[in-house]
Amino acid sequence: MKDLFPDTADELEIGEIAYQDTMIDTVNAIIKKYDHNPTRLMDILIDTQSEFGYIPPPIVAQISRTLNISIVDIEQTLSFYHFFSAKPTGKYTIYLNNSVIANMMGREEVARTLEREAGCKFGDVSADGLIGLFSTSCIGMSDQEPAALINGKVFTRLTPFRVKEIIRDLKAGKRLDEAVVEGLGDGANAQPEIRSMVQNNIRKKGPILADGYKAGEALKKIVKMKPEDVIAEVKLSNIRGRGGAGFPTGMKWEICRNAPGEEKYIFCNADEGEPGTFKDRVILTEYPKMLMEGMAVAGYAVGAKKGILYVRYEYTYLQQHLESIIEGGRKKNYLGKNICGKEGFDFDIRIQFGAGAYVCGEESALIESAEGKRGEPRDRPPFPVESGYLEKPTIVNNVETLCSIVKIINHGAPWYRSMGTKESSGTKLLSISGDCKYPGVYEIEWGFSVNDVLEMVGASDVQAVQVGGPSGTLIGPNEFNRTLSYTDLSTGGSLIIFDKRRDLLKDVVMNFLNFFIDESCGSCSTCRNIPVFLRQKLEKILNARGVQKDIEEMLEWSKILKASRCGLGLTAANPVVTSIKNFRSLYDKKIQHGKDYDSNFDMLIAVKESCDAVGRVPQMS
Amino acid sequence: MSTNGSVIRIIIDGKEYLSRSGVYLIDVARENRIFIPTLCNISGVKPRGACRMCTVSVNGRYMTACTTPVSEGMEIKTNTPDLHDLRKAILEIMFVEGNHICPVCEKSGNCDLQALAYRFQILVPRFPYSFPKRTIDAENPLLVKDHNRCILCKRCIRTIKDEQGRSFFAFRKRGHKLEISIAHHLKDHLNKEIAQRAVDVCPTGALLKKESGYNIPISERKYERTPIGSEIESLKQSVIGDQ
């Protein structure tokens, strides 16, 4: 993974980068736009980055002076997020996804072609400064990989041929828009506000994705109800959070409503960073009105007047679209003051973009990030419902949860409970990718078995399914009769399918470990280190140097992560633990038998540097 | 739910204690002469749960004692064999993560990390040393920051600010690349008194004062006289002795 935040100040010699005094005026204007408010530092940095392509030290110093906060407090945010950079990243900055699915769909060839055509390696910028090549974690396009972001624009289904065309076009001075030649995606993707080649791939519709949604229906209904009754209806529906953790939504709203304080906030969590998940992207594209209506319903129920829609950086291509929907909502009086004519029902939404950090999907990290800080999860208690954004009571709900609420209000809790299972009511959107005929978004009732799903998506010869993304579980065929529900296989909706061609340890477990290592916020001693140790062990096993004891130690060391603060650290060993549990034979095949200990010391590697230096060929044996 | 400050009952290691609700568990334990090891907590400063050393079991779940306020009926275990091994593992993590040089370190004998390592009788860490390449930042006229000995406990970040509340220290980067950076542009605001406080608050030898060193002779340093935790536990002894 790239490291654009240099290790020493020397790497930042101003002479070598195109810093100009006029940049100061531009950044001053940006700071002014955000009222000199340090809690809007994220927006200030995002605008600065998009204006110049990087944020050099003199600009950091200027922001520091203007906001009267220490340079190190700006750098801590700047250096935390993947898409901020202190050095230029090329006129065209290409971020190629490095998720397991991208690899399965041919990333390697695409990456090598990019390097050849651009004339630079990954992590570098071409000599003429035209193209920068970088890797990034899953960008939410798993059903159309390999995919990349170029200056924020999404390019999907890349092939070596397409890469050659794109780079040739960029070198010839064409605009990025002109390099998109495949045509535009389906539905709203083709509208002028988006104009993207991204496909929705909606394969199965249920109540949320059904046609015929009329914006405002739920709002018109709730303004005739007492807020307490809205919460009662949500509780009655039994709905639990769709973001992964599964907390009962009605209860969350009730606690927040009862929390002392006048000022409260509603956050919609559209960070969608779990590799293999993309259903929230489809909602943001096709059903943003429903999601915003859900936020307003939440606002009414708990007594909050402000909503923040936190969207991951990877989806900035939807910015204009989302902003125009908010504007439209205001015109129709679904947002703003006295909504639907109800005296005192005020609610408005602002969008907060992230800048590349999976951990920001964790609700308290999301709030920290929206306050302009590093996405470091908070210690709990207090929970956000008591003390969240700016220390005010705050609801954080997933995109899909909020959409489901609108349907619950429209059709009633009993209707909702008639779907799914007793403990898991309603429907779930699944993001399905990997080895299958029909990857895409499926809305199913809770209670489908994995077998049902595999049949539905046209998957055969299946070796394993990763349920719930890297933080979930890797299961094999003997468990495909298990059901998707909060009581059995709980999931935020990511299902990745691996057929028999795949090397689960090398391609899957290793990729997931790297993901957690890249995405840890680093605050806990455990989460910052244990996954790195586990990676060393797995490398040893993959290099045929492992012994039985290594497998046992991996399991032992994984337990230490249970002392971590947030879900990232708590689940970071899941790929290792569940693959050892369910695919032990794969490990047993790779280790050395009849040997208790292997130091993993390799003389050839140990003496390589000195041999290279003196030009000697080591004589072994 | 009890309101903050009301008198509540909790159970620590099988014994019942009275406390006021809302007080951090680590402080309640200390008042009751139960030592829960920590590297990042400073009494009276907003806790941060960074080192994870004070992990205890609260109603069967792992929680950090420094960040958990007590409430009615909590059942807490502070020292099961699992927790003991967990803490030992965390200490070992810190030794292999950085480059620690106890025998020649100025902080030796005054260092919380070293003192806890003795208490937990660490001989060889179970994890491989990572021998990271780290630098020493000596740009500040009063302070030296040795990244090799930093355990990223955030104590300096949380306590040392200038007269306008601006930070001298902050985190930089993330994950296993995380490090502490120093605000060199504020060096004129960092006076001798603040430098001394920074050195005192650092649990290890990662922050040291320039121009003076090794002031306290070996054998007279803090933990050479009273092993870490004993100041809390010895009270326990005397109380039991009194009874």
Ligand SMILES: Cc1cc2nc3c(=O)[nH]c(=O)nc-3n(C[C@H](O)[C@H](O)[C@H](O)COP(=O)(O)O)c2cc1C
């Ligand atoms: C590392 C991590 C990443 C997360 N990412 C997301 C995410 O992208 N979207 C989401 O809705 N919830 C995510 N969550 C769960 C949130 O913390 C939170 O539970 C959720 O947003 C609450 O909404 P819900 O109750 O509607 O599900 C994540 C949690 C962790 C620990």
Ligand code: SF4
């Ligand atoms: S568990 Fe990992 S990501 Fe979560 S707070 Fe701790 S270090 Fe950060």
Ligand code: SF4
């Ligand atoms: S310098 Fe010292 S106080 Fe600061 S984080 Fe490192 S070890 Fe902790």
